[in-house]
Amino acid sequence: MDLMQKLTILADGAKYDAACTSSGGDRESGGRGLGSTIAAGCCHTFSADGRCVSLLKVLLSNHCIHDCKYCVNRNSNDTQRTAFTPEELAELTIQFYRRNYIEGLFLSSGVMKNADYTMERMIKALELLRYKYDFWGYIHAKTIPGASPELVRRLGLVADRLSINIEMPSEKSLKLLAPGKTKSAILKPMAQISSGLTQNKQELALYKNAPRFAPAGQATQMIIGASPESDYQIINLASGLYKGYGLKRVFYSAYIPAVQDSLLPSVDTNPPLLREHRLYQADFLMRQYKFEACEILSESTPNFNPYLDPKCNWAINNMHLFPVDVNRAPYEMLLRVPGLGPKSAQRIVHVRRSARLDFPALKRLGVVLKRAQYFITTKDHPRGINMGRETTLRALIDPGVFKHGMEQISLFGPSGRALPGASDVKQVDEAVEEAVLCLKASL
Amino acid sequence: MSQSKPLANPVNVEYLYDGSLPGLYCCVYESVYEKEIPLDILAEADAPPSLLERRLILTDMEKAKRVRASIPKKISARAMELIETVFLSCLEKKEMAILRFLLFAYRHGKNAADMWHHPLVDPLIKAEKHLLGERHLLLGFIRFSDYDGFLFSTITPKNYILPFLKTHFINRFSNENFMIYDKTHGAALIYENRNWSIVSLENADIREPSEEEQSYRALWKQFYNTIAIEARTNHKCRMTHMPKRYWENMLEVKDLL
Numbered sequence: 001m002d003l004m005q006k007l008t009i010l011a012d013g014a015k016y017d018a019a020c021t022s023s024g025g026d027r028e029s030g031g032r033g034l035g036s037t038i039a040a041g042c043c044h045t046f047s048a049d050g051r052c053v054s055l056l057k058v059l060l061s062n063h064c065i066h067d068c069k070y071c072v073n074r075n076s077n078d079t080q081r082t083a084f085t086p087e088e089l090a091e092l093t094i095q096f097y098r099r100n101y102i103e104g105l106f107l108s109s110g111v112m113k114n115a116d117y118t119m120e121r122m123i124k125a126l127e128l129l130r131y132k133y134d135f136w137g138y139i140h141a142k143t144i145p146g147a148s149p150e151l152v153r154r155l156g157l158v159a160d161r162l163s164i165n166i167e168m169p170s171e172k173s174l175k176l177l178a179p180g181k182t183k184s185a186i187l188k189p190m191a192q193i194s195s196g197l198t199q200n201k202q203e204l205a206l207y208k209n210a211p212r213f214a215p216a217g218q219a220t221q222m223i224i225g226a227s228p229e230s231d232y233q234i235i236n237l238a239s240g241l242y243k244g245y246g247l248k249r250v251f252y253s254a255y256i257p258a259v260q261d262s263l264l265p266s267v268d269t270n271p272p273l274l275r276e277h278r279l280y281q282a283d284f285l286m287r288q289y290k291f292e293a294c295e296i297l298s299e300s301t302p303n304f305n306p307y308l309d310p311k312c313n314w315a316i317n318n319m320h321l322f323p324v325d326v327n328r329a330p331y332e333m334l335l336r337v338p339g340l341g342p343k344s345a346q347r348i349v350h351v352r353r354s355a356r357l358d359f360p361a362l363k364r365l366g367v368v369l370k371r372a373q374y375f376i377t378t379k380d381h382p383r384g385i386n387m388g389r390e391t392t393l394r395a396l397i398d399p400g401v402f403k404h405g406m407e408q409i410s411l412f413g414p415s416g417r418a419l420p421g422a423s424d425v426k427q428v429d430e431a432v433e434e435a436v437l438c439l440k441a442s443l
Numbered sequence: 444m445s446q447s448k449p450l451a452n453p454v455n456v457e458y459l460y461d462g463s464l465p466g467l468y469c470c471v472y473e474s475v476y477e478k479e480i481p482l483d484i485l486a487e488a489d490a491p492p493s494l495l496e497r498r499l500i501l502t503d504m505e506k507a508k509r510v511r512a513s514i515p516k517k518i519s520a521r522a523m524e525l526i527e528t529v530f531l532s533c534l535e536k537k538e539m540a541i542l543r544f545l546l547f548a549y550r551h552g553k554n555a556a557d558m559w560h561h562p563l564v565d566p567l568i569k570a571e572k573h574l575l576g577e578r579h580l581l582l583g584f585i586r587f588s589d590y591d592g593f594l595f596s597t598i599t600p601k602n603y604i605l606p607f608l609k610t611h612f613i614n615r616f617s618n619e620n621f622m623i624y625d626k627t628h629g630a631a632l633i634y635e636n637r638n639w640s641i642v643s644l645e646n647a648d649i650r651e652p653s654e655e656e657q658s659y660r661a662l663w664k665q666f667y668n669t670i671a672i673e674a675r676t677n678h679k680c681r682m683t684h685m686p687k688r689y690w691e692n693m694l695e696v697k698d699l700l
């Protein structure tokens with residue numbers, strides 16, 4: 001099979017993996033070899049689905065001994081199989097990198113023969129890149145569940161970031177949908193990587209030249225919408241992974257039906273993109289805004305509000321904490337104001353040292369007042385703008401929600417009550433008004 | 444607030460200068476010492492004919508040096524960085540924006556460049572952001588072609604960003620030889636045998652790519668088309684992240700224009 005065909009098959013098999021950032025640490029080549037990494041990450045292009053393409057994301061092989069129900073590479077799926085040789089993959093990576101097509105490589109693989117054999121082949125490709133080609137661009141490698149600790153360690157020495165997919169949001173779903181994998185086969189290497197990272201930090205503090213183990217840390221991914229867990233269960237699990245395993249990122253991947261199976265949503269179901277979007281928003285609140293999972297959702301409201309992003313939802317339920325004085329409130333509280341992000345909050349803190357802020361000044365700082373205005377006091381509005389709950393709600397509704405269509409919204413619907421979607425009403429304006437009424441009654 | 448009398452008064456004169464940064468500093472010198480604010484400051488080469496009174500400000504390195512040295516001393520190092528970045532940006536009437544900012548900042552002192560909310564500071568901050576934003580996008584969007592081991596790329600940026608691309612690409616491709624040709628500004632960053640230079644260049648003749656080069660382009664295009672997930676197609680989102688004006692130099696989307 002020629003390289004073009006291989007690339008097509010092996011990129012196609014890898015494309016559902018969500019994790020594709022190249023962020024991590026800065027590394028300069030220091031005048032030798034090829035490549036560097038930048039902490040902020042870098043997108044090299046955007047695909048037709050609007051996603052950032054940063055890495056050459058491919059499988060080493062799409063042969064797989066397992067039969068995970070949700071996966072296109074599952075053993076029982078009748079599809080063409082192939083594999084890169086480590087040499088082919090290394091050469092392709094270098095040639096793409098030199099042309100600035102990519103920031104590095106994201107290597108994953110189906111399980112050939114067994115976990116260890118697959119890991120050996122992956123390590124071979126990466127060692128070629130690092131030691132033969134002297135390549136110092138970004139490498140993210142996927143650990144194979146059940147691989148032996150020694151191989152996990154070797155993989156970490158040539159990769160910037162390791163990940164091992166948790167796949168399903170609960171053990172029950174994992175058993176059901178990924179019969180070849182066990183929770184412990186996933187969590188054991190995750191724990192090993194986690195302690196390896198801590199240990200490496202200590203070694204590096206002692207010896208500057210200690211070998212670096214996965215300097216960009218560890219990540220994981222789970223599939224959303226193939227199994228019945230609630231949003232609350234999912235963000236609780238994520239929060240536990242951040243705390244317990246020191247993960248850098250948890251990625252959520254809306255399940256896209258690729259195979260027909262009685263245990264899975266039917267193939268004509270649309271992927272739950274709105275839900276995935278809300279999960280990323282909640283995840284961001286936990287990582288960057290210091291929200292706890294239980295502030296975002298609870299046993300009694302276990303699912304996201306489709307109309308409001310999680311932060312607005314929190315704010316509207318905690319109106320007694322507002323308005324806050326932008327000229328005085330601590331940074332952490334500014335972050336909780338709808339419409340203020342880390343950037344605008346930082347700017348406010350920076351600028352208010354030399355001047356008292358009013359609405360026009362906030363506007364020039366890039367603050368979107370549409371939402372924030374109901375939650376703050378300023379020099380020109382010392383008592384804030386209180387327009388009542390209905391107006392506030394109207395400003396908070398996420399207009400993007402309607403483009404997802406009725407189906408997406410009804411996924412959230414509290415059982416027994418239909419929520420309006422854009423297909424029900426002619427205009428988005430009308431839909432917003434309906435939503436305001438609906439929210440007013442339910443919150 | 445007590446305000447001393449203004450540093451300079453508006454006058455009905457346009458300054459013409461040679462288009463260089465030292466030249467602009469000399470315009471600042473003129474404005475400060477004549478206690479006047481001109482109507483406009485124009486680069487001589489592209490000033491349209493006009494009936495207004497014009498004064499040609501000659502570039503005097505001594506004066507330029509004095510003005511430059513006064514910025515970190517009387518304002519801040521950050522103010523100088525801001526000015527020198529904005530000078531390379533595509534901000535309209537950037538010369539006047541810089542002059543007005545400086546006149547304000549000399550009076551205001553070391554915090555001036557941090558007063559983002561001030562109407563005289565805000566346009567500079569925005570122009571800087573625009574330039575750095577474009578630079579960031581191009582770090583990823585630049586495409587090189589390999590001509591017998593020499594890497595060549597064409598870009599068409601709005602801002603003059605070659606000086607801001609230099610460190611990144613030299614670092615990344617330290618063992619390679621490469622050239623980034625800025626077609627908009629007629630200039631090129633050249634890195635050869637571990638030495639770099641930025642030269643003016645009106646035209647770059649490009650040879651037919653080799654067979655190998657064409658095959659890597661085809662592989663990249665195929666990869667690009669394969670990884671998009673059809674069920675998630677979102678052209679609007681793609682366009683927000685990757686504005687169309689960059690597409691002409693990106694081989695994977697060029698044909699979609």
Ligand code: SF4
Pocket residue numbers: 064065066067068071072073074075109110111178
């Ligand atoms: S192990 Fe499961 S998820 Fe991974 S490639 Fe094989 S079938 Fe797919």
